[in-house]
Amino acid sequence: xxxxxxxxxxxxxxxxxxxxxxxxxxxxxxxxxxxxxxxxxxxxxxxxxxxxxxxxxxxxxxxxxxxxxxxxxxxxxxxxxxxxxxxxxxxxxxxxxxxxxxxxxxxxxxxxxxxxxxxxxxxxxxxxxxxxxxxxxxxxxxxxxxxxxxxxxxxxxxxxxxxxxxxxxxxxxxxxxxxxxxxxxxxx
Amino acid sequence: xxxxxxxxxxxxxxxxxxxxxxxxxxxxxxxxxxxxxxxxxxxxxxxxxxxxxxxxxxxxxxxxxxxxxxxxxxxxxxxxxxxxxxxxxxxxxxxxxxxxxxx
Numbered sequence: 001x002x003x004x005x006x007x008x009x010x011x012x013x014x015x016x017x018x019x020x021x022x023x024x025x026x027x028x029x030x031x032x033x034x035x036x037x038x039x040x041x042x043x044x045x046x047x048x049x050x051x052x053x054x055x056x057x058x059x060x061x062x063x064x065x066x067x068x069x070x071x072x073x074x075x076x077x078x079x080x081x082x083x084x085x086x087x088x089x090x091x092x093x094x095x096x097x098x099x100x101x102x103x104x105x106x107x108x109x110x111x112x113x114x115x116x117x118x119x120x121x122x123x124x125x126x127x128x129x130x131x132x133x134x135x136x137x138x139x140x141x142x143x144x145x146x147x148x149x150x151x152x153x154x155x156x157x158x159x160x161x162x163x164x165x166x167x168x169x170x171x172x173x174x175x176x177x178x179x180x181x182x183x184x185x186x187x188x
Numbered sequence: 189x190x191x192x193x194x195x196x197x198x199x200x201x202x203x204x205x206x207x208x209x210x211x212x213x214x215x216x217x218x219x220x221x222x223x224x225x226x227x228x229x230x231x232x233x234x235x236x237x238x239x240x241x242x243x244x245x246x247x248x249x250x251x252x253x254x255x256x257x258x259x260x261x262x263x264x265x266x267x268x269x270x271x272x273x274x275x276x277x278x279x280x281x282x283x284x285x286x287x288x289x290x291x
Contacts, residue, residue: 068234074257075212075230108229109197116231188195 003029003041010162012124012169014090018053021092022103025049031092033081049094052077052104055119060089077104088123110184117177124170128163135159194273197228197236202262202270205246210257211237245269 005024009017021031021039029041030049056065060082069079069091076099081092095104107113138156142149194202197218204217214237215228237260240246245266249259262270 068231070256071211071234071258072230074210075215075233077230105227105229106231108227108232109195111195112229112232112235115235188197 001043002032003043005039005041006037007039008037010165011085011090011127012166014053014055018051021051021053025051025094031080031094034083034092036083047097050097050100050103051080051092051094052106054091054093054106055116055123056089056091057087057119058089060084060091065089072106076100077106085123087126088119110180110188114177114180114184117173117180121170121173121177124166124173127166128170131159131163131166135163193276194269195236196222196226197232198240199270199273200226201228201233201236201240202245202266202273205260205262205266208249208259208261210259212257214260240266 007020009020024031024039024041025044026047028043028046028048030044031039031051032042033040056068058065072079072093077093077095079091080094083090093104093106107116135156138152138159142152142156146152200218200221201214203221204214209217211230211233214233215230218226218228237246237248241248241260243265244263246260246262249261251258
């Protein structure tokens, strides 16, 4: 039986989303598909699967990504769902907990981790530019005192708040990259 | 120009590919060779395999129609690189022992 849960996670909350999906799996609800606002879970033995969420560049169906997914499949990690965004996609993968008892690590070396964090960084930057442009556009319409000025004001405010949230995540990502680079000076 | 040090992951991948192996086999083999110390993650292994194929240090074998799993094997240039790395590591260890143990 499929249990549908409605929940909203923003794009910068992918790690938090992963923790929640793993908690659900630990309670016997394993994710089978999702979209931006809803998650479908199947009832399974508690803790049967471990989940990992990932940002990937490009479109889900790009050959580069499909090759990567078939490699993941070879090592027991299956893509259960994805959400496509402009220029990037969020991937939801799972593996049997008996194969990955400590959770799924997709990147184990520092260079791969840094490269992955840069993917997040550039996407956050793209979102900030997009949201700020949207905010400024609505603000300029608001300044013209047209009939929908309240709507323009609200949308502008929302865009700036989203841009700020992305900026906070971008700064956190930069701090992570900086720490990884320092680590790389000493360790592989 | 002297060869640059290989990463542990690349060193163990090359070492594992003396005989053809697929991705999961490499992960298991590296873990066994390092007594469980090195757990290669799938994304890291995937990136390393693609780079090694591009460099010509390993070959991707033609896909077996009975299995979807792609196998890889070390090439002669990969073997040369591995020998050079073993010589470099031996020098490191010898120097370390000589200075630390006064040999």
